[in-house]
Amino acid sequence: MTLETKWIRYGKNEEYVGYMAKMDRVNENLPAIIVIQEIWGVDAHIQDVAERFAQAGYLAFAPDLYAKNGCRIEDLKAERVEEVKSFMDSLPHSVWNNPAEREKALDELEEGKRNRVTKTFETMFGGLNSAHYIEELLETSRFLREECKASKGQGVVSVGFCMGGALSGLLSSRDPQLKGAAIFYGNPPSTEELKNINCPVYGFYGDLDKRISEHVPNFAEQMKKQGKSFEYQIYPNTQHAFFNDTRSAYNVESARDAYQKVLQFFSQVLK
Template identity: 75%
Template structure:
């Protein structure tokens, strides 16, 4: 069975856009998986993940969180990604070393990369992203013809993993949330979570994985459902098969676990 894919506009004033995928010969309304992008945007990799969930029988939707920002156009983000790929990963978050590498670029490119980098990495906790995600889950539950009346669950990667957790804190109707190597929500927000949460992490991704036991304890103290796996000999972004960090064994296992999780939380219709 082939997939039907398209970019659709939504929101009160059609101000948002997202990439949608579903099996083209399925006529009944489907439960929805909201796929939240990495910091690189809704690129080919995120579109591919969206299509994988559609092939698994869901209406899959990846909102483009960058669509309204000039500095975050696809080609600008790709330019930053190409620049960072020339550097050791340890340099990414080291301002002095990063600035030294930037100074080696020609001036016009240096200005573009600097502006886009600052916009990308300063916007991770943007309230605008959460507002769009809330509008997206509402759109999928209440308006979009192929998923109306069905449950919605979220999955996000890196930046999107953190946003998936934040969405769980803000959307009481969300059926489930999956975090792939994303930062945990604030402790004070955890009490608002109404759905099961599942997290996937790499043991070498210390900046994030070292905080997972604290998140687990906070979820337990607040009576929330939280499962997680920390994969051995695995780093950050292990699910991204376009990058050197990809770990096929960890990614394969995580994908199987995610499908089981979605089957559990999305197996009943939203009334």
């Protein structure tokens, strides 16, 4: 059986767009997985992840958080994002969070490219606009439960990566009908948001990703105190973005184990 993949417009005024993947001969009664993008958008990797979940028997849907009314602004167009990704991949990972070293590397670029990379970088990394993105994710969840023919009436879960991981956790506190949320190397919800989590949560982290992984034990303790369900894996000798097989941080053993566990998790919460 082959996959059906396509871009879907949805929302009250069709203001949102997302990448949908499902088995092509199955048109109803599919539980749905919202696949929430990394900072790089719904790129080839995120589309591939959605297709993997579709091959596992789900309807997978990746909302393009950078698109409004079907289009991206100039600074966030795919080719501009790829230009930033290529620039960042050319640097040692230690430079990513070192503004001075990053600026030094930018100064070595040709002027036009330097200006494009700087502007797109600032637009992408200027702060997580969670209040804006969460409304789109809530509409995505509602659309999949109530309007999408293939998943109408079925359960919905979420999985997100990096920026999307943080948004997956946030969605679990805002959508009372969400069945489960998986967080891949994303920041945990705030203490106040955590109190409103409505479903089981599973987290996947790399132990070398200290900026995020060092906060996980406290997140687990807070979840326990609030009577929430939270499981997690911190993989040894594993970096941030370990699940992304297009990046240098990819760790095949950790990614393989996490994929198996997240599928088991979704199977359990969607029963």
